[in-house]
Amino acid sequence: MKAIRARDNPTVKRLHALAHSARERRKSGETVLDGAHLVDAALAARWPLKALIVSESGLLRAEHRALLERAPSAAERILLTDTLFAHVSPVDAPSGLLAVIDLPPAVPPPALGGDLIVLDGVQDPGNLGTILRTAAAAGIGHALLTAGCTQAWSPRALRAGMGAQFMLRIEEHTDAISRLTAYPGRRLATALGEGARPLYALDLAGPVAWLFGAEGQGLSPALLAAADQRVLIPMAGGIESLNVGAAVAVCLFEQRRQRTVLRDRVPG
Known part of the structure; x- marks a missing residue:
């Protein structure tokens, strides 16, 4: 030594x-x-x-x-x-x-398939690491980070992720809109607005690309426009929004809950 x-x-x-x-x-x-x-x-x-x-x-x-x-x-x-x-x-x-x-080597990105998360403008390393940890715990294997996000492999993000970075395929500085063009599943964005549906009213059995923006700013208009559906999380009155890490946890584990119920359901 x-x-x-x-x-x-x-x-x-x-x-x-x-x-x-x-x-x-x-x-x-x-x-x-x-x-x-x-x-x-x-x-x-x-x-x-x-x-x-x-x-x-x-x-x-x-x-x-x-x-x-x-x-x-x-x-x-x-x-x-x-x-x-x-x-x-x-x-x-x-x-x-x-x-x-x-750091992970730069390799040609694979075709997208299955469930994934897209993070847009998440600048706090603690939030980012927590989100990656939540995604890994919910069974998500792929994360796309736009250029506005903080480094996924910074010491602070790594500490918050508690090892999740080693379990996920993470694409940083990615053109998320281009990457999502041929995505075979649904693109769901947590955002208010016309046509937004409550999270608990959605059927989440199929593959989903979840789009999350940082609190305060939300998703960029271009990325929001790329979503197939806006999703809102029902909350008690007087609360306008959730921290993005909390929103990610609610959405991903509702998806996991639905699939667990379907898997464990006994006919008859």
Whole structure:
């Protein structure tokens, strides 16, 4: 294990940049995982780890030592003082363990099929990560993110996603309207307006592309126009809207509920 104690060490500078700069992450094609849970999720998904960074106090934790032993030998091991680790950590309360991974490679996108979510202009990393985690829990396997969304692989979004990023196919900076042109299912947008139908009145048995915009701004007019149906979530009076993360959870789990009922229904 390589021990580093100098703040001006190039490795320390690189780690700090990856943890705190979206531009640096895009430039290098790398990002940082913070904490044992994310490192464990990456290992479970067989996602290659480039480096594991542990603090001196973090090395005392059995959980961290076990992950260091499980990781492939090709991953570099780096030991930092607690002070240096706090400097490079992307969070205020450092976990004592970080990992560096490559971002997903840019590959030709596959044809769309099955259920998916489309996120338009979701700029809060915590919201985005929570939405991806909800989607994975609801059985969604594909997410399209427009150029207005925050980075899905930023440390904050990764922490909120709790490993969901490793379970989803995520397309960032995508032209969602073009991608949805040949989509074989229905395109449903959570939005008010003429023709909007209550969520609980819809038959969600077939494949659905769910379109969600950030609260306050909503979906772009062009993407809203690409929807086959507007959907509203019935709410008590006096409340105008839900946080987008809450709206995603309500919609996706209503879809899952309907399909579970159909699957488990016994004839007669």
